[in-house]
Amino acid sequence: MSLDISYSGGVFSAPQAKSVGTVTAGTGTYNLAVSSYDGVSHSTGIGNAPTGVTFKSDGTKMFVSEFGAGIYEYSLTTAFDVSTAGSVDATLSLSDSQGVTFKPDGTLVYVPFSSDEVRKYPLSTPWDLSTAGSSTTHSISTGSSDLLRGFVFNSDGSKAYTVSSPTNGLSSIKEFPLSTNYDLPTAGSATTASVNLDAMDLLFNSIGTSLFVTIGNNGGSYASHVLEYSLSTAYDISTLSASPVSAYSVASQETDPHGIAFNSNGSKMYIVGTGNDTIFQYSTGTATTLDLSTGNYFSHTPSANTTFAFSNAPASGTAAGFALALTGANVGETYDLANASYDSVSFSVASQETVPNNIGFNDDGTSMYIIGSVTDAIYQYTLSTAWDLSTASYASKSLSISGETTPRDFTFNNDGTKIYYVGSGTDTVYQYSLSTAYDISTASTDNKSLYVGSQAGTPTGIEFKSDGTKLYVCDGGTDTIYQYSLSTAFDVSTGSYDSVSFSFSNQGTNTQSIFFTPNGTSLFVCDTANDAVYKYSLSTAWDVSTLSYANESFSLAGQDDPFGVAFKSDGSKMYMVGVTSDTVYQYTTGSTATATFTYPSSVKFPNGIAPAGPAIGETDVLVFYTDDGGTTYQGFQAGDAMA
Secondary structure: OOOOOOEEOOEEOOOOOOOEOEEEOOOOOOOHHHOEEEEEEEEOOOOOOEEEEEEOOOOOEEEEEEOOOEEEEEEEOOOOOHHHEEEEEEEEEOOOEOOOEEOOOOOEEEEEEOOOEEEEEEEOOOOOHHHEOOOEEEEOOOOOOEEEEEEEEOOOOOEEEEEEEEOOOOEEEEEEEOOOOOOOOOOOOOEEEEEOOOEEEEEEOOOOOEEEEEEOOOOHHHOOEEEEEEEOOOOOHHHEOOOOOEEEEOOOOOOOEEEEEEOOOOOEEEEEEOOOOEEEEEEOOEEEEEEOOOOOEEEEOOOOOEEEEEEOOOOEEEEEEEEEEEEEOEOOOOOOOOOOEEEEEEEEOOOOOOOEEEEEEOOOOOEEEEEEOOOOEEEEEEEOOOOOHHHEEEEEEEEEOOOOOOEEEEEEOOOOOEEEEEEOOOOEEEEEEEOOOOOHHHEEEEEEEEEOOOOOOOEEEEEEOOOOOEEEEEEOOOOEEEEEEEOOOOOHHHEEEEEEEEEOOOOOOOEEEEEEOOOOOEEEEEEOOOOEEEEEEEOOOOOHHHEEEEEEEEEOOOOOOEEEEEEOOOOOEEEEEEOOOOEEEEEEOOOOOEOOEEOOOOEEOHHHOOOOOOOEOOEEEEEEEEEEOOOOEEEEEEEEEEO
16 A cells, blocks of 8 residues: 655645554664754863863763863753853862763762873762872873873773874774772773774763764864764673764864763763863754655654654655654653642541551552551552542552561562562561462462661661662661662562662651662652652662762652652652651652654755644644655645644
């Protein structure tokens, strides 16, 4: 079946039939192919030789390396927005610094020098250069004519990498295995790979499958570019692609780029160089491809603002048309504490439990659960409208806690066939099976448990990694989260402590519960000392050692003393159970924003203006036509708010 669109004198005929084509969504992050300058920058005013840039993991601080001066620290009032940088907060005075990188917890800063050495400085206060101690130095042999330019780690600090630029010839990257994570390289062989001329800095994407390299003004055809190389094995430069898989010119902003950085999810890129003494900010957003060889009718509902690309157009001289149905969607932020608000919706659980300690939901929001330490039980409630607390009612189902005198929290495995609870009486996690998923009245003990008292003497919260290979326990006595590995997924009897922890005490001093987002990049902590919930970021998903405070919190004091929080599966709603009034409260934690759409520059719309994207929930139809092999497309909106 085909879709026939005729074109004559500026008039298209209506589609007659359709064959559905393939839509391939872009990665959405670290995507040079659709990078664009934000028109956002920050001039340091220090000199004319900045060589590196990096950020605190939550984006509230920026650090710039200045050749001949040292490392400069700035505060950002809006995370990862360089235009909000203030004046210099602190300086680490150095000469010949070629870049800057940090240990993820901010306790160590590393600086490469063109004299072929890297120095490590301890910081007694994380991310505060004014507290830097004496350095440790390691010399790195880069070659007789090479100058060391950049230094980075892989995601867990078990490897270090350098890039060096020669006076002539190809630049080289070296990979050093480290006997101690985040230490400096010691004597031993290194793996070496060659990249383009005049390489100045290097940085991996978050999973180590792409390596980005900045190229200075002596880089030949790639001068003033950012190049992306692929790695078939993550963080293994012996598997680096021979040629770049993508390239992006920054010459319009910086002709001699040196330093590169990304924000925490790779949607923003930052470049600094010796030409302008300025940090420039770019977007690296989504690219969604319509493969014209697969059909002539495409449909797309976005999960983010979308940039389209058209591929495999027919040969020049062959007329072809296709239609694109777009459905508007909300792409506003979720899990958004900064803009959270109380819904004025609540539900009392006092008839079942007068000291409710925590709250949870099944996967589709049609069941809610409360655990309490007066009756030592878990109770199940039904929501006739999913995630709407105003429709809650007691389901007359409960699970009596066995073996634990002070139950504090519970959680399910990812399909609801297992339930786990922990308490501060025995400091033990217990495991049960449910013959009917998420129905706690069908629970029976697995006779499996994990003692966590050696770390958490007052366990108040538990969570699993989405695949069940990690378990997390928070302790209300030390305000610390502890991480465990499970050799068999979701089997707590196979758990062992990872010797990895993180303290929340800088924000709250009575931690009651924890909640991870489904992708493991954000953690929420409920604290009853300040009656607030706090948001933390993980620069490596599910790795507690990479936690940092995200500078987002929300006060719950207007409703109750909070003992537990949970979120709707899409992060747009938050629920808190309070111990004073024995009540659950509902909040909105998601903002609303209508998706925007960007089309290839080859598309020509009437009056040169692309149609506005459809409203949330509405569908618009656009039609495109080309007869020159995709060099130029004529486009127009054929339908607005279609049924």
